[in-house]
Amino acid sequence: MATILITSATLVSAGHPLHMTSVDVLVKNGKIEQVGKKVKAEGKFEEIDGKGSYLSIGFFDLNVNFGEPGYETKEDIQTGTAASAAGGFTGVAVHPNTNPPIHSRSEVALIVNSAKGNLVDVFPVGALSKKREGNELAELYDMKITGAVAFTDGTRSVQQAGLMGRALLYAKGFDGLILSFAQDESIAGDNKMNEGEVSTYLGMKGIPNLAESIMISRDLFLAEYNESKIHFSTISTEESVDLIKKAKAKGIKVTCDVAAHNLLFTDEDVKSFDSHYKVSPPLRTKKDVKALLKGLKDGVIDAIVSQHTPQEIEFKDVEFQIAKDGIIASQTVLPMLLKAGLNVEQIVEKLAVNPRNILNLPVPKIEVGNEANLVLFSTDKKWTLDTKSNKSKSSNSPWFGQEVTGKVIAVLNNNQVIKNN
Structure with a gap:
């Protein structure tokens, strides 16, 4: 995964000192390198705009x-x-x-x-x-x-x-x-x-x-x-x-x-x-x-x-x-x-x-040095579940063909990233 910089996202992490505040998160080689208000990335990186979204x-x-x-x-x-x-x-x-x-x-x-x-x-x-x-x-x-x-x-x-x-x-x-x-x-x-x-x-x-x-x-x-x-x-x-x-x-x-x-x-x-x-x-x-x-x-x-x-x-x-x-x-x-x-x-x-x-599994933490296990999502962006956006082999959903509110923008885990366009 390339170096990723997520900017201006509202962090949702109960107990974190930056909980419910706007943060930037820098991810390099699948690990969190920086978490803060204004993070600067060096060299080649991909920026994901998180303004108005939650991380x-x-x-x-x-x-x-x-x-x-x-x-x-x-x-x-x-x-x-x-x-x-x-x-x-x-x-x-x-x-x-x-x-x-x-x-x-x-x-x-x-x-x-x-x-x-x-x-x-x-x-x-x-x-x-x-x-x-x-x-x-x-x-x-x-x-x-x-x-x-x-x-x-x-x-x-x-x-x-x-x-x-x-x-x-x-x-x-x-x-x-x-x-x-x-x-x-x-x-x-x-x-x-x-x-x-x-x-x-x-x-x-x-x-x-x-x-x-x-x-x-x-x-x-x-x-x-x-x-x-x-x-x-x-x-x-x-x-x-x-x-x-x-x-x-x-x-x-x-x-x-x-x-x-x-x-x-x-x-x-x-x-x-x-x-x-x-x-x-x-x-x-x-x-x-x-x-x-x-x-x-x-x-x-x-x-x-x-x-x-x-x-x-x-x-x-x-x-x-x-x-x-x-x-x-x-x-x-x-x-x-x-x-x-x-x-x-x-x-x-x-x-x-x-x-x-x-399940008694480790709960990931959004802290420097930890593996990046993250989701960036919006509560107001709209999208339609249809043949183009559906990733399943099947289509048995009451939402199929309808516009819905609430969209996942990006997911990071295991040194990989997937973005929903």
């Missing part, structure tokens, strides 16, 4: 799906990381919703080796059970020492309480982290959207909030009993926020995240039968969205994720009931969070700092 450590996504291995037609590591980088992410945790699943050291090694040399750091999340079938524990420790940062069955919720309890106890022995996707399938069934007034109006069977809260209650009891830590992925209901808030007050070692789209869209959007609004967990009510946003501001919800889930057109351009779940979201997380009303300090905390803390 922070790179975002980190706790929940992405890249398809590889097995579903490379949806996304592979190269296109997935390109989309992540365009969205401001310098690190991602790849979930095991693949074929075969990431359920042994072989698949973990494949991900780690395939992602080497990338601007975006890729961390595999191993499957909790073999083949993600929910019957027998996978090789958790083997995957951990090969590079897995956590364990989950991804979009398949663990239905056996005994298996979840054993996973929590076993992972505790080597400080592993279990991620729980909370949904009781006997209550959720094969239903397609949130249960409520809108599902009744549309004549569509719904998934009640109870399907999520009953599993969160179960897993909180299991975590408390085993004195282990647990993280809940993509919570979506008011009841879930309340349960986790009480658990934290009780001293249970629990963290959680929410998908960006669950902070903005509601089941009202499903009235159009647009399959781009079909996600798991489903879009809930305005009351739930309000509770999720309050949970974020109160510190109950620790992180925000993209839940980037690419699907080929033949799985989305069909009737709502038979369409696959998920949207591509890596590139639109920032616009969604700004539209939801979050400020830049909240965005950096929930999207850059806390995700790394949850």
Whole structure:
């Protein structure tokens, strides 16, 4: 990477002496050489104008799906990381919703080796059970020492309480982290959207909030009993926020995240039968969205994720009931969070700092001598997600073809730089 001088950007770094002030940052050979009010570069360098924009450590996504291995037609590591980088992410945790699943050291090694040399750091999340079938524990420790940062069955919720309890106890022995996707399938069934007034109006069977809260209650009891830590992925209901808030007050070692789209869209959007609004967990009510946003501001919800889930057109351009779940979201997380009303300090905390803390990964610092792990972003620049700007192989997004506000200008990591024109 050439010498880079970022000028006149507002630094967002809580605890830094220059937090929320205008700074210049000089990066040479991938390392931060100077941070200050007026920095002068010598010799040949590239200047990136940060006036009116914000500079922070790179975002980190706790929940992405890249398809590889097995579903490379949806996304592979190269296109997935390109989309992540365009969205401001310098690190991602790849979930095991693949074929075969990431359920042994072989698949973990494949991900780690395939992602080497990338601007975006890729961390595999191993499957909790073999083949993600929910019957027998996978090789958790083997995957951990090969590079897995956590364990989950991804979009398949663990239905056996005994298996979840054993996973929590076993992972505790080597400080592993279990991620729980909370949904009781006997209550959720094969239903397609949130249960409520809108599902009744549309004549569509719904998934009640109870399907999520009953599993969160179960897993909180299991975590408390085993004195282990647990993280809940993509919570979506008011009841879930309340349960986790009480658990934290009780001293249970629990963290959680929410998908960006669950902070903005509601089941009202499903009235159009647009399959781009079909996600798991489903879009809930305005009351739930309000509770999720309050949970974020109160510190109950620790992180925000993209839940980037690419699907080929033949799985989305069909009737709502038979369409696959998920949207591509890596590139639109920032616009969604700004539209939801979050400020830049909240965005950096929930999207850059806390995700790394949850996984016990080092949090980059914007200090002289440190590796440059940075994102420069604007809160008011507009752009359109279309075939030209989209970096993913797939296009299943409710934002596709629309102008959005909030743009990532540049991303620096691993002695590389990517700029969005």
